[in-house]
Amino acid sequence: MIVVHHLNNSRSQRVLWLLEELGLPYEVKRYQRDRKTMLAPPELRAVHPLGKSPVIEDAGQTLAESGAIVEYLAERYGDGRLVPAAGTPERLRYRYWMHFAEGTAQPPLLLKLLFDRLDQGPMPFFVRPVARAIARRAQDTYIQPNIERTLDFMEGELAGRDWFAGPGFSAADVQMSFPLEAAVVRGGLDAKRPRLMGFLGRIHARPAYRRAIERGGEYALLR
Numbered sequence: 620m621i622v623v624h625h626l627n628n629s630r631s632q633r634v635l636w637l638l639e640e641l642g643l644p645y646e647v648k649r650y651q652r653d654r655k656t657m658l659a660p661p662e663l664r665a666v667h668p669l670g671k672s673p674v675i676e677d678a679g680q681t682l683a684e685s686g687a688i689v690e691y692l693a694e695r696y697g698d699g700r701l702v703p704a705a706g707t708p709e710r711l712r713y714r715y716w717m718h719f720a721e722g723t724a725q726p727p728l729l730l731k732l733l734f735d736r737l738d739q740g741p742m743p744f745f746v747r748p749v750a751r752a753i754a755r756r757a758q759d760t761y762i763q764p765n766i767e768r769t770l771d772f773m774e775g776e777l778a779g780r781d782w783f784a785g786p787g788f789s790a791a792d793v794q795m796s797f798p799l800e801a802a803v804v805r806g807g808l809d810a811k812r813p814r815l816m817g818f819l820g821r822i823h824a825r826p827a828y829r830r831a832i833e834r835g836g837e838y839a840l841l842r
């Protein structure tokens with residue numbers, strides 16, 4: 620039985636979704652973020668040294684990193700589903716988006732989360748103006764422009780296709796779901812980018828996505 624170490628409101632939700640798409644049985648081990656720091660609890664470090672989610676256990680092995688997990692599950696259990704055929708342009712796009720999600724889309728969204736917290740968090744009154752000025756400068760000059768450029772690029776890539784790899788839904792769409800959902804909450808993604816919003820509408824309507832939400836519990840991404 621595949622075990623998913625699942626942190627509330629996190630990337631591990633997409634692993635549950637993929638398992639539902641593949642129709643595989645799995646066990647969920649739950650972890651709750653610390654209410655103040657939003658970090659994972661220390662118990663997760665007993666599963667993997669980095670103590671982050673997702674982590675899965677399968678066939679006597681422990682595997683971390685959501686992209687690696689998604690690729691592994693789709694290849695091992697997909698039986699040709701959710702992965703475009705080898706050697707096709709769709710397979711190359713599949714690989715590209717599988718890496719893009721965590722490698723390019725996610726970093727500026729994480730920076731946005733951290734700098735927003737720096738801007739709004741508690742601090743001695745005499746450093747507040749300086750800290751705020753630094754945070755806002757980073758937001759205006761680097762973080763938000765990067766988010767906008769990345770969103771525009773993704774919006775353009777969905778011209779004429781419903782899914783990131785090509786005409787068919789694939790595991791790369793599962794991997795891409797998290798940065799897009801995070802972008803709605805904190806990156807300014809809205810109806811002005813109708814193709815990305817359409818993509819989110821399509822994935823949220825999938826029965827497997829809804830089953831995974833029921834199984835995983837609370838899924839409200841961090842602001």
Ligand SMILES: N[C@@H](CCC(=O)N[C@@H](CS)C(=O)NCC(=O)O)C(=O)O
Pocket residue numbers: 626628629630631657658659660670671672673683684685686721
């Ligand atoms: N690139 C890694 C990132 C893993 C990661 O940062 N996970 C977050 C959940 S969204 C986490 O565990 N955060 C809690 C913490 O850092 O303590 C992946 O895609 O698996």
